Amino acid sequence: MKVSSTEVQNNFGKYLVLAAKEDIIITRNGMEIAILSAIRDAVSDGGPVPGAVMEKAEEYGYGIRKASYEEFLELTRDSEERYEYIDGEIYLLSSPKTVHQTALTELFGIFYNWFQGKECIPLVAPYDITLKRNPENINIVQPDIMVICDLAEKLDENDYYKGVPAIVVEILSQSTRSKDLIKKLDLYMSCGVGEYWVVNPINREVAVYLFEDKNIIKNITYRKSEIAHSFIFKGLSAELDRIFK
Incomplete structure (x- = not known):
């Protein structure tokens, strides 16, 4: 998808959502100047998980692995750590600054x-x-x-x-x-x-x-x-x- 820089500035939230599904090519005066795209790499069991999102662990949290909802409940039931589960991915929440x-x-x-x-x-x-x-x-x-x-x-x-x-x-x-x-x-x-x-x-x-x-x-x-x-x-x-x- 191609959109102008003015359009992106005026509707930034909209294009952030769309960028999760496809790359947004930003133009200025008809010229391509930037690409808005989602981060698609994560770690799981020591290796990459295609299509997952990675966050730096020392900052906040990171995608650990893909799992079903039932697996997530079982994995986190007795844990004292904080987790989120978003679209089939588990995120560990580390201590905020x-x-x-x-x-x-x-x-x-x-x-x-x-x-x-x-x-x-x-x-x-x-x-x-x-x-x-x-x-x-x-x-x-x-x-x-x-x-x-x-x-x-x-x-x-x-x-x-x-x-x-x-x-x-x-x-x-x-x-x-x-x-x-x-x-x-x-x-x-x-x-x-x-x-x-x-x-x-x-x-x-x-x-x-x-x-x-x-x-x-x-x-x-x-x-x-x-x-x-x-x-x-x-x-x-x-x-x-x-x-x-």
Whole structure:
């Protein structure tokens, strides 16, 4: 697919999703200048897994191996490690760095205070969220922050939440951009999440995506000293200067 640089700049989230499926050739004044493509290499049992995504282990996590949902549950049942399971791939989540945790603490504080006395409740990782693209494609993720509006109705007999959050927040690490900006964006959009916040401490940016009918309806990227705003919760906002101290 070929698109202009202006089109990519104006609809970056859309083309990140499309890049997971095919290479995007970016043009300027009719000339090809860049390619936007997914990372497709990973490690499993010491060797490469075709079509999988690799993240640097020291930064956040990495694709370990492909597995069925049942195999994932068995492999992680008695483990004290944190894992995510996305489209048949297992990811080990390693300890985040200070800049990640500082942004997480500040943003969760803003969310926690704003939702006091309201129907919805913000929760913070580690907390498993189960999302189904279809009955056969079951995924388990641990977003950094999630806003849940049906907690009491969607708890199972083991006290695990089985619904879909209204808002999901992911805070990027240097090596997780491909997973959070492509695989997770597509997963959240496809499974009924209403709004997705991507917090980038590296560039001091916050991108907010509004999803509807499995599409990106609106998206805004806030920079520098701007204030990020929620689309679906009017009045919910976060000063970037506070998030990125």
